[in-house]
Amino acid sequence: MVGIVANLRRLVRGIGLDVVSYPRWNTAPWALKHLLPQLRITCVLDVGGHHGEYGLMLREMGYQGHIVSFEPVPESFAVLKERCAGDPRWHAHPYALGAEAGVLPLHITRESDFVSFLDPDLERGGHFATALAVERSQEVPVKRLDEVLDDCIAHISDPVLFLKSDTQGYDFHVLEGLGARIGEIRGLQIEVALQPLYRGMKGFNESISTLGELGFELFCLSPITHDESYRVIEYDCLMRRAPTST
Numbered sequence: 001m002v003g004i005v006a007n008l009r010r011l012v013r014g015i016g017l018d019v020v021s022y023p024r025w026n027t028a029p030w031a032l033k034h035l036l037p038q039l040r041i042t043c044v045l046d047v048g049g050h051h052g053e054y055g056l057m058l059r060e061m062g063y064q065g066h067i068v069s070f071e072p073v074p075e076s077f078a079v080l081k082e083r084c085a086g087d088p089r090w091h092a093h094p095y096a097l098g099a100e101a102g103v104l105p106l107h108i109t110r111e112s113d114f115v116s117f118l119d120p121d122l123e124r125g126g127h128f129a130t131a132l133a134v135e136r137s138q139e140v141p142v143k144r145l146d147e148v149l150d151d152c153i154a155h156i157s158d159p160v161l162f163l164k165s166d167t168q169g170y171d172f173h174v175l176e177g178l179g180a181r182i183g184e185i186r187g188l189q190i191e192v193a194l195q196p197l198y199r200g201m202k203g204f205n206e207s208i209s210t211l212g213e214l215g216f217e218l219f220c221l222s223p224i225t226h227d228e229s230y231r232v233i234e235y236d237c238l239m240r241r242a243p244t245s246t
């Protein structure tokens with residue numbers, strides 16, 4: 001098998017392609033495949049579930065535990081709900097998470113995976129400016145995670161929690177909404193930006209520093225997007241609770 005793969009790689013590299021293992025080394029799925037078992041995670045909180053892409057990726061890489069997704073945009077939630085309907089360990093909730101409970105206007109962008117509570121910074125957006133264009137605003141319900149967590153995981157015995165938050169610059173508001181229960185999060189994944197695409201979004205250094213103050217240590221950084229000159233815009237940042245944290 002090794003010889004077959006090596007010959008195939010030599011063949012396809014001639015046309016600018018490659019054959020690699022899945023998940024590919026040093027990517028977020030590769031890191032998750034190693035990190036979730038290390039932390040003995042039994043439940044992944046999928047904040048910003050969109051169309052269920054993250055949950056499907058978890059299943060593809062072999063994670064068999066519970067997934068609890070949150071998605072406030074009705075059109076996206078409908079797709080998410082359909083995708084998790086046949087999975088008894090995957091549940092979805094139709095609201096956003098933040099630092100305060102209430103109702104907030106959500107900016108619905110041309111590309112649905114750029115939806116955010118924050119205003120896009122079109123000057124920094126570069127070739128993402130079209131995707132970041134706000135087409136309308138829609139008020140959506142927002143809840144604090146510490147107020148809904150017990151209900152969301154009531155069906156899970158002895159939950160060990162991992163938090164993924166993909167909310168386009170709003171991730172630290174989600175973390176703030178955990179309050180003292182941040183200590184129950186064994187590991188997390190958020191996006192950290194070298195070039196923030198939204199106004200008011202934390203930069204890279206501030207993000208890493210804040211996560212350290214919350215008791216987490218870095219596990220892996222994996223580039224997500226690049227600008228026209230191939231500089232990294234954002235990283236997937238995977239963290240685990242530092243051994244000395246309580």
